[in-house]
Amino acid sequence: MTDIAANIGGVKGAMALALEGAGRQADEARLVAVSKTRSVSEIQAAIDAGQRIFGENRVQEAAAKWPALKAANPGVELHLIGGLQTNKTRQALELFDVIQTLDRPRLARAIRKELDRGGKDGSVPRLFIQVNTGEEAQKGGVAPGALADLLELCRDDLGLEIQGLMCLPPAGAEAAPHFALLAELSRKHGLSRLSMGMSADYALACAMGATDVRVGTSIFGVRQPAV
Numbered sequence: 001m002t003d004i005a006a007n008i009g010g011v012k013g014a015m016a017l018a019l020e021g022a023g024r025q026a027d028e029a030r031l032v033a034v035s036k037t038r039s040v041s042e043i044q045a046a047i048d049a050g051q052r053i054f055g056e057n058r059v060q061e062a063a064a065k066w067p068a069l070k071a072a073n074p075g076v077e078l079h080l081i082g083g084l085q086t087n088k089t090r091q092a093l094e095l096f097d098v099i100q101t102l103d104r105p106r107l108a109r110a111i112r113k114e115l116d117r118g119g120k121d122g123s124v125p126r127l128f129i130q131v132n133t134g135e136e137a138q139k140g141g142v143a144p145g146a147l148a149d150l151l152e153l154c155r156d157d158l159g160l161e162i163q164g165l166m167c168l169p170p171a172g173a174e175a176a177p178h179f180a181l182l183a184e185l186s187r188k189h190g191l192s193r194l195s196m197g198m199s200a201d202y203a204l205a206c207a208m209g210a211t212d213v214r215v216g217t218s219i220f221g222v223r224q225p226a227v
Ligand SMILES: *Cc1c(COP(=O)(O)O)cnc(C)c1O
Pocket: 034, 036, 057, 081, 082, 168, 197, 198, 199, 200, 214, 215, 216, 217, 218
C-alpha cells in the first residue's frame, strides 16, 4: 500500500535539501500534488497529511472529484496543469484557483470575457503562461519566441496579471536546459513564479529556481495507464 503521508514528507524533505543547497529558503518552493487519475479517498489522505495544493490536468475529471473535496476541505487550492480548451473556460474558472496553462491569445481573450461576465464571484484566477520550451508540435505552450507578444496582450490589452511561467520538458530529454530557459525568460519578463519539475526532477528544479513543483508519482505511486 502506498503511504501517501510518508511520501509527502519525503518529497518535502528532498525539496528542502535542494533549496538549502542552492542557497534558497525552505519555503521558496511549494509542492503541488498532482492528483490526476487518483481517487477522492487517495486525495483526502493527502489532505489529511497536511497537503493543501493540488494539480489536475483535465477539467472534466476535476469537475467530477473536486467540488465535494473543496466543500469538505476549505482552504485547499486547485491548479489546472493540463491544456484548456477555450469552450471549457467558464468551467475551469469555476473549479480552479490557478491556471498554469494559458498559452494562446484566444484563451487569454476567453478568460477576460468570462471575468467580465462576473462569472467567478469576485476572485480572479492566478495565471501562469505555459512555455513550450522544447518547441514540440504536439505539446501545449507558447513558443519561447512568441512569449513576449502573449505577455503584452495579457497585461496591456486584457488587464490579466500573469504570475509566472510553466514548462513540461520533452519526455526523455535532459530537463536542466529547459529549466534554465524558463528561469531566464521569467527573469527577463519580471515574473515571480516558476512552475517546473516533476517526480523525476523536482529537486533539480528547486535548485534551478522553481517556486512550484508538480509531483504525482512520488506521492501517490505509479499511475495506471490511461485507458
Ligand atoms: C502528470 C503531470 C505531472 C506529474 O508527473 P509525475 O511524474 O507523476 O510526478 C506534472 N506536470 C504535469 C503537467 C503533468 O501532466
